[in-house]
Amino acid sequence: MYLEQLQCPRCEETYAADELRNLCDCGSPLLVRYDLGRLRDEVPRSDVERGRDDMWRFSAFLPVPEGEIVSLGEGMTPLYSLDGYAGQIDMDNILIKDEGYNPTGTFKARGAACGISMAAHLGAETVAMPTAGNAGGAWSAYAARAGLGCVIAMPEDAPEITMKECSLYDARTYLVRGLISDAGRIIGEACGKYGWFDVSTLKEPYRIEGKKTMGLELAMQLGWRVPDVIVYPAGGGVGLIGIWKALDELERVGWIGSERPRMVAVQSEGCAPLVRAFESGRTDSDFWEEATTIAGGIRVPKALGDFLVLEAIYASDGRAVAVSDEEIVEALHAVARADGSFICPEAAAAVAGVRQMREDGDLALDDEVMVINTGSGLKYADLVEADIPVLDVDDEIIISPEEG
């Protein structure tokens, strides 16, 4: 165990890591700090390369004591190329890191595995959170596995499958006629009233540690180096913050050098608070009124960690890009037809963002671009239209000469 303490990235205040805690007294999210000097001396990189087949091969970089891990085999998701789509937009090297191959079908499983492990370890009995849908499914699953109570609130237009997941895992589930921010307020009040542990995005420090393993993994999978560009669909932005933190920690232990990918956050034109902030050179964002997009996971009007996302973007000469819902649907279909991968609409936004950056001259032909597919497209069947002919058992398939 190399866990040391919790630290505020805004005011530098520190807190002990052995009790349940939400935000810093200053209102900022807290980050987990480790004794990386000792880790560097004691853990060889090759140990990790030969480790477990899931994200817990990186347990030296994680806060959960051995024996306290609540796991469904999350992480160690594959990288593969999108050669077909890349060719269409005149690029040579687009990689997907496919987080759909995770418990509950999304990258949310990483954060939930770490967050629930720590909540159970530190004595929480019930966790509660607002969600756009997928985080609810993931946290409900791990809470069930750990034997914790779980309370979930989500917008009533969240994907139906995510509502069913929460219900299946026996979470106390509510729909809200509003946005994730409205659900968050309701959950916050109830946590105060009933003593539940609030595990909203960045309101507890361990979810980001789970998400961080994406950054640890991708560096390992590339042979301990980083790609030229990482493109991430940003709602709360925890994954981007986590990847950035991971690369910093890998450099501190000497497993990679000081090189960094350009960090790109993609949002939808209907909810682009980070893009608006970036375009005016600001270090935090304003609440986005009347947020709307088909990509529910990035419909976050104001992210608690906005300043951390923007910090990573500025530090890496990155960018924030907005795309339309039409471009999202187009990219989702184009990737499926060209490369056989059914990505989620949020990742399709990221892919459309790559196209836009290429058209803007902001990406070179041979840039190695890694897109994080945050979840399986299987949870978004509604976005696919299918008009399929029906045959009787004694019918035959007839192909006209033109179709050949």
Place this chain on the structure above:
Amino acid sequence: MYLEQLQCPRCEETYAADELRNLCDCGSPLLVRYDLGRLRDEVPRSDVERGRDDMWRFSAFLPVPEGEIVSLGEGMTPLYSLDGYAGQIDMDNILIKDEGYNPTGTFKARGAACGISMAAHLGAETVAMPTAGNAGGAWSAYAARAGLGCVIAMPEDAPEITMKECSLYDARTYLVRGLISDAGRIIGEACGKYGWFDVSTLKEPYRIEGKKTMGLELAMQLGWRVPDVIVYPAGGGVGLIGIWKALDELERVGWIGSERPRMVAVQSEGCAPLVRAFESGRTDSDFWEEATTIAGGIRVPKALGDFLVLEAIYASDGRAVAVSDEEIVEALHAVARADGSFICPEAAAAVAGVRQMREDGDLALDDEVMVINTGSGLKYADLVEADIPVLDVDDEIIISPEEG
């Protein structure tokens, strides 16, 4: 490359492995044979342990030449325990091998990756198949990735998500007012007429090679040994045949010994041709009239490889078990609530089969039982009922004292 030839397990006839071929002239499926003596001399087990993070780490046991692999990162799925459910049925050690963490969300991806790689390598232009749904999604995806044409026919009551997958990947897709066997006849006729390569279950020899990697993996993941029992939901039975073939090959190269798990095939009471055959000690099965079950993947009235499935069951002192649809739905919910895993209905049948065998005294408390979860439950949202309260934005969550 250790690929040698194709061999008929029924009449022993052999065929060259460098051309497209379906069945043996005698009508039996063909199996792929390798030069395992040379493999044993040249490939150390530790090479595989340090290999790729997907099923292609076992490429020495596979027929696809390097550079011809069509991959979306399939395989290397996790093992995890079902301690909660096991406790409920008075068992100590039930493991899931979770094939939901695969491209297209099912174990079908393994067979499709290998089958499409070989079809493309050997010069097929269009592949065609009947499917209960999931195989169609998988083969459509890999065909799109390889640039092959793909024709799919499935029962009109197949899961809608699988129809949408086929359509999304641009396969020529048909629904059939009938069973998978009716769809198979329509596809077979069309293959004869249009020259498409028929990739129906066991009608080409490579799908089973992809599925076989489940057996190679699970032995490696247990430290090169086998569990006491493997419980498999059997439709076409290719996975069970593949696992059995894998264990045989592992013994021939000296990576495991002669010990074998008891191989158990679970079917639904509404379609149990293998169970009926097993119970009368027969070595093949009869067509099951009016097959019906909610677990579409095991609604196969007569499997082409029935004799191979039964052979493995008899040779391993295994069993074939039938469960009801009610038991399937109950097991699916129980596993989710107790262990946080949303398994598919076919795997839920397998879990219900474990319960039945335990009740029958056919499993001991400490038997290590491995259940193959053939796909993600996310494709079966219809099986989950959810009645969720809706809140307005200014509502609050109210817990009555009794609910506490």
